[in-house]
Each structure stands twice: as C-alpha cells, then as structure tokens.
Amino acid sequence: WRRALADLENLRKRHARELERERAAERARTAVALLPVIDNLELALSHAEADPGSIVEGVRAIHDQAVDTLSRLGYEREAETGVPFDPARHEVVGVVEDPDAEPGTVVQVLRPGYGKADKQLRPVAVAVAKRE
Structure with a gap:
C-alpha cells in the first residue's frame, strides 16, 4: 500500500515536471516566432532618421508580418x-x-x-x- 502511494506521488511529480517543460517549450516557440517582428521594428527605427517617410512603409510591413505570425500560430x-x-x-x-x-x-x-x-x-x- 505504501509502495503504491509512493509510486503515485512520483507519477504526480513527474507529470508536473513534464507539464512545466512543455509550457516552457511552447513559450519559447512563441517567442521565436515574434523575434523577426522585433528585429524589423529595430531596423525601421534605425532607418527613421535617414528617411522619415519610409517609416510608415516599414511600420505597415511590420504590422503585416505580426498579423501573419499570429495567423501561423493559429489566430487569424x-x-x-x-x-x-x-x-x-x-x-x-x-x-x-x-x-x-x-x-x-x-x-x-x-x-x-x-x-x-x-x-x-x-x-x-x-x-x-x-x-x-
């Protein structure tokens, strides 16, 4: 009986660890999908001083990229x-x-x-x- 209880407790702990590992992996996949959006925002900001008119075009492109990223994540x-x-x-x-x-x-x-x-x-x- 004690052994069965110990096995059950070990199973619960293992399940909790695996669940947390999966959550961390999913957060990392989502963050990786957003990295190109952040990179392009930084690029647009660095070019804003050279040609202020191009910032609008850059922001539109980044907006489209962000919407596309959400779509690929399953949120159209x-x-x-x-x-x-x-x-x-x-x-x-x-x-x-x-x-x-x-x-x-x-x-x-x-x-x-x-x-x-x-x-x-x-x-x-x-x-x-x-x-x-």
Whole structure:
C-alpha cells in the first residue's frame, strides 16, 4: 500500500515536471516566432532618421508580418463587416442606426479580433445595426 502511494506521488511529480517543460517549450516557440517582428521594428527605427517617410512603409510591413505570425500560430485576424452578429465571435461596443444595413448586422469594426470562436485570443469589437 505504501509502495503504491509512493509510486503515485512520483507519477504526480513527474507529470508536473513534464507539464512545466512543455509550457516552457511552447513559450519559447512563441517567442521565436515574434523575434523577426522585433528585429524589423529595430531596423525601421534605425532607418527613421535617414528617411522619415519610409517609416510608415516599414511600420505597415511590420504590422503585416505580426498579423501573419499570429495567423501561423493559429489566430487569424477577424475584421469583417456586413456579417450577422455572432456573440461567439463579436463583442458589441456600439449600436448605430444604418438604414442600408439589416438589423443585427456588423456595420463597423472598431478593433479586430484574432482566432476562431473555439480558439480565440480576443473577440472582434464591433458596432451593430440597430433593430427597429
């Protein structure tokens, strides 16, 4: 009986160590995916003094790279208008009157969301057409 309890305790400890090792490995994989974004931000900042106009182009490229990185991690950008409101994907932050839109339809995206309804980092913040 004591031996079985000791084996069970050893199994729990081993499982906790393996779980922490997996968490650390996943954090490292995520950090490695973001490193190119940081490198490009530093490069854009170093070139900002030479040609201030190119900074906007550089920031756009870095933004696209960051969105692509999130997409590769499984969190695609969601920012559609004209779709029916879905409480699993959208967060209503405003209601507007829009005679051209169907009631309950997303008419404006105020903040994009990332991920699908079952695996979501954050919902899409939207304004929805008012129901009459």
